[in-house]
Amino acid sequence: MSHSPEDHAARIALGDALFRYVEGRPFDLDPGSLDPNELAFAAYRLIPRVLRGQSGIDTGITFFGHELSSPLAVGAYAGDRILAETGIGPVADACQAMGLPLFVSEECVTPLREIVARHNRVWLQLRAAGPQSRAVDLIAQAARHGASGIVLTVLAPTHPRPGLQPGGFSIGREIAERGWSTIGSPTGIAPLPSFPAWSWVDAEAVAATARQLGLPVILKGILAPEDGERALQGVADAIMVSNIGGRQFGRWAAPVNQLSAIRERCGRAAPILIDGGIRNGGDVVIARALGADVAVMVRPVVLALAAGGSAAVRSLLAKVMDETAAVASWLGAATLDEIDSEQITRLPV
Amino acid sequence: MSHSPEDHAARIALGDALFRYVEGRPFDLDPGSLDPNELAFAAYRLIPRVLRGQSGIDTGITFFGHELSSPLAVGAYAGDRILAETGIGPVADACQAMGLPLFVSEECVTPLREIVARHNRVWLQLRAAGPQSRAVDLIAQAARHGASGIVLTVLAPTHPRPGLQPGGFSIGREIAERGWSTIGSPTGIAPLPSFPAWSWVDAEAVAATARQLGLPVILKGILAPEDGERALQGVADAIMVSNIGGRQFGRWAAPVNQLSAIRERCGRAAPILIDGGIRNGGDVVIARALGADVAVMVRPVVLALAAGGSAAVRSLLAKVMDETAAVASWLGAATLDEIDSEQITRLPV
């Protein structure tokens, strides 16, 4: 994470333990190291071409039938009411105001019903693990409350050991100690077994349930091109390229570096989202230029909420959207789809 | 920027807010990062060859009919009287004394007439945005006052949002609050719309006006080889490879890394200038070896003026010219055009 004044304010507001939880350094990353996902984004370079006489940049896209003014979404995080007393509500308000989708973790304390009441583009994110029936029940809950879709996260649904918790902090234990329920469980965070792990067959069966209820499905945690292809052949309506913020392991391939190969393998029919390392509008444009449809931002949102509440979240999202429009317009593109692949290069490191 | 004693003196003289404005860190650069334009220059290596028996190095070039003793110019910056009470006058004096061209921003507070009275090689730099008529009026003003030529800057004529101001400081607001006029506007800095953006047709039309008045035109903000080629086909007499000092965005391609490809595409007929990352005479020689005719330096000049006034600017320019001559002579070249392309290499990073 950067060492900006904003982050400093968030560190004070959250306290050190929670700040480190949000930061989420994995077990294998030296304390002095920078976030590998951010470093991966920092190595790309763009070439502006401004005299194309655009009458204005349209950064909007259509995402599952809704018009987004910017190719941006806010990603899921656990334990919302631990991180801010208000919970995720103000984030939902900000997303609603800016017209951006919000992904909500089953590990949120705020009831899904309340979130959906404040924002009409909320997706429920479930861990792809444990009994199929549990996932099916949660999908039914999502449909009942009017969620827009389902995210199934297939990478690291559970941490195999408490000591491996990113930042050394267990959000699940904290929720349990306060006697709170989450969307996914009446008693804290549902413990799910790592094994037997879900197979493609499991994912396909559960996803089919969602679609029967009219809910599109995004498979999250894809980093291999062949997995992306497989996911879009009957399992999911879209994929989210993600290494779960590098929280489990600092040496998963960076999502941004896998994007081109995944897009090439998957074609342009289905949406591809990217999660991990998105910190500003420059990252959003780079993600678009490499083949993503929507960039998903999480940590800066959580930190903004901690440091400045709803106003800070809104200001952050507006800033990222402005940056996206500015960089894209300087590229000389009328729409984000028009960015030429020759306008992006990658430094050796 | 480097952390030299000179920079330290400038930081004290300017105060922190103005120093950061000059430094101009873009929104996407981590606070601890080095200037990407400087880093790009730092990766080149030269191979000296000294026994060629030169009777002396001639670093001079002919630039639009004038003889320059060194392939160096001082670039444009805004709000001259905010940064130093004396304004740009002492810089003009130093450039006149050293025989170097000076580019003057339309955002300067000092009237163009006064600058031209102190130096006979002053170019007026305009933002290529807004109504053509406004640009035409300013070109007429430049011709009337005896400017040597026009620079049209095509990258980032306006910042889309106050919060994206480099360093978080609005020089325009500061000028307006003091009730000052600039060359380009009687009431501060003229607000120009980003859209509709100028097209090649706009640039060509405005440039034609300049040439009718006998003023050559340089198009600034080129980073794509094809844009350089297009610019020199009827729009401009020369181009300036520039990412506007990386002030808008830290991940525009570095000018020095684009230079070879641009020169190869554009041929040797028209002058190519480079702006961004020039800090010493070694950079000037590297720029020349990669195909630039003239290296344009800005920030070190502004900082020298702040720290030590006219004498410091003169000393800085003399130092850079000496360094240029020294490095070039050690290369064994009789003139800068003789530097062999095999004498320059680039490290992996």
Add this chain to the structure above:
Amino acid sequence: MSHSPEDHAARIALGDALFRYVEGRPFDLDPGSLDPNELAFAAYRLIPRVLRGQSGIDTGITFFGHELSSPLAVGAYAGDRILAETGIGPVADACQAMGLPLFVSEECVTPLREIVARHNRVWLQLRAAGPQSRAVDLIAQAARHGASGIVLTVLAPTHPRPGLQPGGFSIGREIAERGWSTIGSPTGIAPLPSFPAWSWVDAEAVAATARQLGLPVILKGILAPEDGERALQGVADAIMVSNIGGRQFGRWAAPVNQLSAIRERCGRAAPILIDGGIRNGGDVVIARALGADVAVMVRPVVLALAAGGSAAVRSLLAKVMDETAAVASWLGAATLDEIDSEQITRLPV
């Protein structure tokens, strides 16, 4: 080494001189540099593939007839009772409890008999230098006490000069001053001549003695593929790719970077161990993916023992085994042999 809280505790417990001895910086490494072996591991990236529907990851392997639950071993170090009053005993206990092999240096103060009494998979590591008869005697001792095998270390059996001792500390002098014996010598650490150096013929003869006594032999200190091949043609039963922790010289090739080429040259018949830079379970999986059978960890174990005794060693080993299982399971492999070579890449640096 990392700058973790654990390392900090170890530094306090050991004192600065001993901590630096364990750290073992070679003469040619700048004080501010990171450990080159760790840096080499940090440049690899893995691609997880989780939907293969595994019913559980089996990280176990068979190693010389014993089942290991994880492909991990604890490596040899000198002067055990200098570094911790208890000596290596608690480490042996921990390895016994976790089912991991332990390599024991002939430079240990604790008698081999005592160590073997606490753990039934102890290998004795000898320096491949000096008179063959001395090595033969030690091998006979190992057989007599029930050791599981012999490691012959062929790189840097002696330091050519006291001043080149890693960390500037002579563990041998310290042992001698206390009047202690080691496994290999009744009077401190046996001084062995660098020259004449052992040849393949010497190594083969000594190894043959071991095998006659039923003890398998591992040749340690291999970095060249052809040496690995030669070692497995009649000299040793396995090889350990190692640069002796980079303690002698900071610019030996990193073991992890040599692994693929060595495995390719040596085939899959004989076990290949790797030593140097193993700090966590991610390193273990990377080593496996590149062709190693067993990863050997030393420094973290010594530091854990110093900071927290037997419990800390056990906790460290459990943590590394958990990390290994977690990363491997996220890779989607049912066994470690199934990791696809396309799932591992290496960054440019």
Add this chain to the structure above:
Amino acid sequence: MSHSPEDHAARIALGDALFRYVEGRPFDLDPGSLDPNELAFAAYRLIPRVLRGQSGIDTGITFFGHELSSPLAVGAYAGDRILAETGIGPVADACQAMGLPLFVSEECVTPLREIVARHNRVWLQLRAAGPQSRAVDLIAQAARHGASGIVLTVLAPTHPRPGLQPGGFSIGREIAERGWSTIGSPTGIAPLPSFPAWSWVDAEAVAATARQLGLPVILKGILAPEDGERALQGVADAIMVSNIGGRQFGRWAAPVNQLSAIRERCGRAAPILIDGGIRNGGDVVIARALGADVAVMVRPVVLALAAGGSAAVRSLLAKVMDETAAVASWLGAATLDEIDSEQITRLPV
């Protein structure tokens, strides 16, 4: 330079201004940067091969008819009596004791006669600039006093401007102010014109004079392979690959990176020396593996003399020779010429 305790002691002994003079940072190097010549050496990696059964490593070579026990020499530096009251005498004693050649700058205050009286392998180093007659006179002086040979340094014989003095300190002015003479001038350091620069014809004529007096000639400052080839065709008996310690310019190609190409172009008939970045015996072995015959060390010697006098110099040289022998023996070579080119690789950066 490294930040070792030894360097710290030298900084205290020399004072800051002189320490910075020795450090010699060029005008274009950011204050925080590491020495590019050292960094270049740090990127090489060696592969040890120890079981070749050597009976001992012979690191000796024959250098112009003398046997050196190690491929090491001490290089020239100016103003010896400014840097240490004793002047270069104790360095000459140490070199004599260790059997290493010493190169002596014409800018030394200690008379050549005195130095030669203490050591019988002293070469006089002259700047290849100014009137041929001056160089011829100095060569005659060298012959008269029994010097072993002449070094002509062809890169940067004079600094074009006082402000470009490395470290901002003028050793010449200091000598003049004390009223001292140097070997090359009765009144301080002889000012030599940069232009007209010497040509190959000048160098050849002056070198011929030296050879007529029985003095072999080394041409110093070669970085281009074709210059090395040209130098050895009738001008010089040997070449010294050098960028003058990077003191003039931080972006000259690093000597170690040019070595292979120069050796390949020049063949194996004539000796090739390397100067710049040699800090320990590992560097010496790397230089040898890349084609150098002799490695020339300067700064560590000057700092050792300042910090600890003659004993420290002797200890430093012994340490480097020991390191050289150790690394070479671990490579498995019987002589340094036997190091296989496959045993050396270079990291990407």
